[in-house]
């Protein structure tokens with residue numbers, strides 16, 4: 001068994017790589033020439049590195065030559081242009097599927113990282129389930145759904161689609177501003193802090209990904225991968241404040257106040273040519289009442305155990321941010 005992992009140097013991919021290496025699985029990674037390797041330095045001596053890109057089918061063919069399993073984690077989560085989401089998340093996935101098909105049955109399984117954003121928002125009383133009709137609200141979500149559709153009907157190899165909600169943990173930059181706000185004694189509360197959230201700790205997601213690589217019951221299925229705990233951004237900030245043992249002042253703002261912030265960051269992104277977490281398309285996700293999914297299918301059919309409580313996950317994340325000098 002030999003695995004090709006795309007997106008290995010990113011936040012989620014680096015945790016999957018940790019897990020593959022811990023399991024002693026022979027692994028190749030696909031990196032672009034300019035990919036930042038800071039999170040995977042320790043593994044590089046034991047890895048085969050294939051230089052290529054999702055937009056370069058020849059590089060995908062070369063990378064797939066001697067592997068038996070593929071984890072397609074590479075994706076675009078923030079972009080300057082709407083079309084970038086589709087170039088990477090849809091066309092890039094199509095290129096991976098076509099390259100896998102060209103291996104004529106030698107690849108035994110493809111695990112594809114999608115997102116709850118592809119399914120769309122949902123609340124705790126009706127959490128997103130795998131058979132629900134998808135209703136993504138952002139360009140990111142629509143592009144991830146389009147990526148999933150590139151597998152259905154076209155992928156000739158057994159495949160598994162995983163849909164995590166927001167992922168947090170060491171190396172994550174998306175939750176870092178919340179930790180920084182708390183450190184600055186601000187407890188942000190948008191829209192009354194009522195947006196409900198499912199989350200998954202990065203190490204737990206990586207465990208689910210590697211399990212789905214071979215688990216017989218996972219074949220051909222889509223799964224939500226999340227902790228069973230449902231929370232809110234406000235409660236997460238409260239947990240961070242508790243663990244930092246710091247005082248905070250609640251900053252209550254209507255959700256609509258996020259719109260100018262999104263516009264401002266989008267303008268800064270344009271000027272610096274670096275896409276940021278906030279943008280106008282992200283606003284559609286931020287104003288949704290909830291992002292809650294039901295991980296029961298993964299639990300029952302694959303035996304997924306969400307080992308990390310929010311409390312422990314925040315503790316590990318905080319310790320890592322501090323040690324890395326990010327906070």
Ligand SMILES: NC(=O)c1ccc[n+]([C@@H]2O[C@H](COP(=O)([O-])OP(=O)(O)OC[C@H]3O[C@@H](n4cnc5c(N)ncnc54)[C@H](OP(=O)(O)O)[C@@H]3O)[C@@H](O)[C@H]2O)c1
Nearest residue numbers: 007009010011012032035053054073074075115165166167
């Ligand atoms: N983070 C979350 O909360 C979350 C939630 C749900 C689903 N996901 C999914 O998880 C996956 C990883 O997300 P992440 O948060 O880890 O993002 P990330 O840190 O930005 O990593 C993205 C990875 O994809 C690679 N990539 C992007 N475009 C590529 C291309 N054209 N060719 C080859 N590689 C390319 C990047 O390589 P470079 O370094 O070279 O750019 C990087 O390794 C994505 O598919 C995302 O949709 C993430």
